[in-house]
Amino acid sequence: MSRPDLNTEEGRAAYRRELRRVAWPIRWGGLGLIVLAAAVILAARQNLFGMGEAAVTVAYGLLAAGWALWIAAVFIRTRHHKRRLAEGL
Numbered sequence: 001m002s003r004p005d006l007n008t009e010e011g012r013a014a015y016r017r018e019l020r021r022v023a024w025p026i027r028w029g030g031l032g033l034i035v036l037a038a039a040v041i042l043a044a045r046q047n048l049f050g051m052g053e054a055a056v057t058v059a060y061g062l063l064a065a066g067w068a069l070w071i072a073a074v075f076i077r078t079r080h081h082k083r084r085l086a087e088g089l
Contacts, residue, residue: 003085003087019081023072023073023076029069030067030069030072033063033069034062034067036066037062040056040062041056041059044056044059
């Protein structure tokens with residue numbers, strides 16, 4: 001790949017689209033785990049579906065895993081950005 005063209009508006013828009021697609025499944029997977037964990041915590045706190053305190057512990061684990069995936073996606077995207085801008089030097 002060549003270095004992105006950031007001198008034109010079209011080039012910047014194309015590069016923004018490219019960056020949004022980097023680590024996309026990891027980012028959405030992390031967001032999904034965070035939302036799922038929040039729903040389980042709320043359901044367990046209100047004693048819905050017969051969920052007990054064990055479900056809260058599992059939900060906090062899901063929450064931690066979701067945030068870990070989200071942060072990993074940010075690092076992957078940042079590394080991709082640095083590599084792309086370093087090309088052509």
